[in-house]
Amino acid sequence: MFAGLENEPRSYEKHPGAIAAIARKLKAGRSTGYANEPHYVDGVETFRCPLCRDDGRVFVWHPDSMAVVADLLRRGEPVGLGVPLLPSVVACICGRGEQFRGRMATYNERQWLPLGGATHDEDERQKLVDFMLGYRQRNPAQQNMGF
Ligand SMILES: [Zn+2]
Numbered sequence: 611m612f613a614g615l616e617n618e619p620r621s622y623e624k625h626p627g628a629i630a631a632i633a634r635k636l637k638a639g640r641s642t643g644y645a646n647e648p649h650y651v652d653g654v655e656t657f658r659c660p661l662c663r664d665d666g667r668v669f670v671w672h673p674d675s676m677a678v679v680a681d682l683l684r685r686g687e688p689v690g691l692g693v694p695l696l697p698s699v700v701a702c703i704c705g706r707g708e709q710f711r712g713r714m715a716t717y718n719e720r721q722w723l724p725l726g727g728a729t730h731d732e733d734e735r736q737k738l739v740d741f742m743l744g745y746r747q748r749n750p751a752q753q754n755m756g757f
Pocket residue numbers: 659660661662663664665666667702703704705706707
């Protein structure tokens with residue numbers, strides 16, 4: 611819970627106080643030391659890695675959902691909002707992602723499409739449709755995902 615950044619309280623009763631201390635730091639805009647905490651340059655929120663925002667993981671469309679979209683496109687059917695599509699997560703290619711590699715797939719731009727919003731967001735779904743339309747051209751030897 612504290613990721614080694616705060617001294618973890620020894621007794622359960624002291625946890626609320628420790629959490630409140632972290633919350634006060636966040637509210638005051640001071641550093642909590644968390645890796646994915648944004649940095650500000652000229653008032654603009656920045657991250658060392660814009661892809662994972664320094665978290666080490668990238669939210670992407672789930673491969674099963676990519677397959678569903680590819681199948682609908684192949685059959686010439688629309689990808690309506692009623693089609694359930696799910697997110698997944700992959701390890702980032704930056705240094706922060708190293709800790710997740712081997713436990714999950716690693717991001718690459720030919721194979722994965724980052725999900726920048728909700729799965730039912732129309733713009734995000736359109737990006738997925740566009741991505742899947744070019745998928746085979748980018749991944750001619752990619753047969754293991756079934757599309
Ligand atoms: Zn990253």
